[in-house]
Amino acid sequence: MSMNTQGRPTGVGTVGTSASGSALIPDEPLLFEIGDTEHSGVDLPEVDLGNNRLGGFARKSKLDLAGLTEPEAMRHYVRLSRLNHSIDSGMYPLGSCTMKHNPRLNEKMARLPGFSDIHPLQPVSTVQGALEMMNQLSHWLMTLTNTAAVALSPKAGAHGELLGMMAIKAAQEAKGEAHRTIVLVPESAHGTNPATAAFLGYTVKPVPARDDGTVDVEAVKAALSPEVAAIMLTNPNTCGLFEPQVIEIAQAVHDAGAFFYCDGANFNAIMGVVRPGDLGIDAMHINLHKTFSTPHGGGGPGAGPVVLSEALSPFAPVPFVRQGSAGLEMVEHIEGEALGRVTAFHGQMGMYVRALTYMLSHGADGLAQAAQDAVLNANYIKARLEHLFSVPFPDYPTMHEALFDDSFLKETGVTTLDFAKALIDEGFHPMTMYFPLVVHGAMLIEPTESESKQTLDRFCDVMAELATEAKAGNSERFTAAPMKAPRRRLDETRAARQPILRWERPADLPKAAE
Secondary structure (H helix, E strand, C coil): CCCCCCCCCCCCCCCECCCCCCCCCECCCCHHHHCECCCCCCCCCCCCCCCCCCHHHCCCCCCCCCECCHHHHHHHHHHHHHCCCCCCCCCCCECCCCCCCCCHHHHHHHCCCCCCCCCCCCCHHHCHHHHHHHHHHHHHHHHHHCCCEEECCCCCHHHHHHHHHHHHHHHHHHCCCCCCCEEEEECCCCCHHHHHHHHCCCEEEEECECCCCCECHHHHHHHCCCCEEEEEEECCCCCCCCCCCHHHHHHHHHHCCCEEEEEHHHHHHCCCCCCHHHHCCCEEECCHHHHCCCCCCCCCCCCCCEEECCCCHHHCCCCEEEEECCEEEEECCCCCCCCCCCCCCCCCHHHHHHHHHHHHHHHHHHHHHHHHHHHHHHHHHHHHHCCCCECCCCCCCCCCCEEEEHHHHCCCCCCHHHHHHHHHHCCCCCCEECCCCCCCCCEEECCCCCCCHHHHHHHHHHHHHHHHHHHCCCCHHHHCCCCCCCCCCCCHHHHHHCCCCCCCCCCCCCCCCC
16 A cells, blocks of 8 residues: 555664664663763763752752763654654644644744743833733634633643633622532533533533434523533534534523533634634633644643633633733732632743734634634545445534544454554554544544645545455454554553553673673
């Protein structure tokens, strides 16, 4: 077959066992296995530490860090980076987690002086440009969603989701309705939704999905009661479908005195086309990394702003930017019914710059086209593959992601996991597997708007050949995969239950002469 040329060099049949250049993708040892603790790549003068100002916290053992020369350190981390799949090296078709291209213009803007070298405790008068940037970002987020307020400070989607539900809880308590302790969560929701509600002390009540993958307004009405505080609904939902009764659901929820929290993880499918505020939402987090092209978190640089309706705007947290008599000011202290802080400072400045750069580069028409292209790409994949794969919800065109189930693999001896592992051997990152939970053996694919037709065709060709091979009974190609990746198939159950989180130096082995 014609293999994917992105992500892995074609024709690499084995993986080397050293960094000597014996293969294109060498097996890279740990940093501790490369260097030793007796040498360093840097010459430092001997230092007399003198008075110990650390009290009882001084180290009592050697630091035991491996010393490497600069070339050794550089090569180690470059080789590690080559073991990772990334959006820069190939298509990343994860469903329910938009992995779109991060334009390099965004990176250039984020490194401008005045954005990259400021400190959160600087005097406000010295950061007026940064505040103006945050003010503009806030304006366009509210414009795109038709909402009354926005909180920029949450550090990720789940963090923003928590804030949105905190605002709802505060609003209910302000109305004297603290007895509302139930949150409705559709079965097709993201896992963070019930977790967030439970974390805040709510009782989670599931709402079943219809056979077509959407939520029935009548099921919502049946679940509503004076004890319900909110519904947490994802739209487009995690099956890749736009909820056709979303306005009716919002009306029913509001009529019952509850609030509508919308999970904004899939906003990339409708930005510039549909304003969630027009659908009746009260709060929604926006994953800047999914919708506005900022990098995914990786432990630090995430951002999950939350937009709020007029009813919830008084409960927006501090800090926030507003126009004052002497210019823009940062409101740091609670006013009225506002929540306190949900994080120490103002949020992730670099992510704000990247997101606003993306918005201004595209304009309103460009953002709408990006959403439409994302939907077009997903439907193209569905159309290319539906004759070989099984589609659980064929009645609707899909939105931003194409969803298949594993019924086409019945009696082949190949599982969804096997299929995904075989995709690695063809140079593609696997799709999302086994999610959403409402579909057995789900395979969820989101191509985003970033991918060209040529890339989509290459991906679909590989998917089609794998499906044909599985149905033909060639199960060994799948059950042993991946065979051409830097790491073979792992015992994932054991790895999850018995993780080895710390490297320990092996004991010195006796020499043959001893």
